[in-house]
Amino acid sequence: MTTSSSRWSQLTSAGLTNPSNAPCSGQARVPLHERAARSTSIDVTFSDDIDIWLADAKSFFLTDEVQGASNQFSIAARIADGLLSSEELLRMKRFHFTRDALLFCTAHILKRVLLSMYEPAVNPHQWQFENTAYGKPKLRAIPFGIPLYFNLSHSWPFAALAISRSCPCGIDIELSRAESGLYENVYSTLHPLDLTLIAESIEKERCFLEVWTRKEAAAKALGTGLTWDFKSFHVCPKTALVHGAPCAATPVKAKTVSTARKDVTLAVGWISGNTDITMSEPRWVSSLPLSDLVNHTGLK
Structure with a gap:
């Protein structure tokens, strides 16, 4: 080799x-x-x-x-x-x-x-x-x-x-993979509200990728990356607010961003408290x- x-x-x-x-x-x-x-x-x-x-x-x-x-x-x-x-x-x-x-x-x-x-x-x-x-x-x-x-x-x-x-920001991009069940082995690392979102979704792979990229983007904005236990927090898809420690001290938001490509999932996170941002x-x-x-x- x-x-x-x-x-x-x-x-x-x-x-x-x-x-x-x-x-x-x-x-x-x-x-x-x-x-x-x-x-x-x-x-x-x-x-x-x-x-x-x-x-x-x-x-x-x-x-x-x-x-x-x-x-x-x-x-x-x-x-x-x-x-x-x-x-x-x-x-x-x-x-x-x-x-x-x-x-x-x-x-x-x-x-x-x-x-x-x-x-x-x-x-x-x-x-x-x-x-x-x-x-x-x-x-x-x-x-x-x-x-x-x-x-x-x-x-x-x-x-x-x-x-x-x-503001400090984070971004995560993921490409859809063809393999069925590829992401099921990481479900155990998700918050219960994340699992509920995926279970109720018709497009489960797409929903998982949106959940995952929002969490990655939030963690990267905060600067913790994967050291932040992904099971300990949830990103609300409607409000973009991150619920779960350590966000109480440092408010973080994250949202899914459309790329006009069905095979690409993109999310951006940021630290801004209650301030609205333009993107x-x-x-x-x-x-x-x-x-x-x-x-x-x-x-x-």
Whole structure:
């Protein structure tokens, strides 16, 4: 069996990565977030509170000249070398399957490019992150003292990103699976009210995924992740309120968000007390503006 490191060595020796940071001869060095802002595939208007961004890793790095997962990954790896941190690159190299590395690249490049569209004074490669005690990623420093919260989720082939200026947020995306009874083994981890919702639903798999993603999004907003006992709390689908400790001290809400795709279930959570928030409709970033990146490795 090929190990993760040897698999990455094969990709590298095959020319699927390019460590050069020098722009090609005759080309000006243009910051990536500026090129992204010029792309018609990205709506650069932002909501007041929480924006939701989605990307499909199967097409995120496609151009007329670049087709197929391996070829896409060669482009993704070149961009990653110029944008991602050493820690992120190390995580990317550990993936055995190309598609997993491609999804990782999609999610984390999307994160950096879009954060720089909210704060253009910071180039995508300059963002620095750290984890909370429970492992939730956050910005190491707040640029200009203006809060900027974000959260990532992915389920092949989709990446989901929530960004907020107003409140800590969490996001979870799940793709429907064809296997019957796939989720029954986790029913024992759910709150009794969750089980009642599922039992009364005609579309039990869909209902389960909505229940589960709301709970994940709430836990990620709070920053506890799966360390929060999912059996101890319930997210009301009508009010979005989370009932159950430790929410008494830190009010949390979460809601299911429509993506116009029946095979995708998406939920967003946030900490806002009794304050109402505005939330954008999910926006698909169909691709990065790669026409000038394919021959331009000077990522600033």
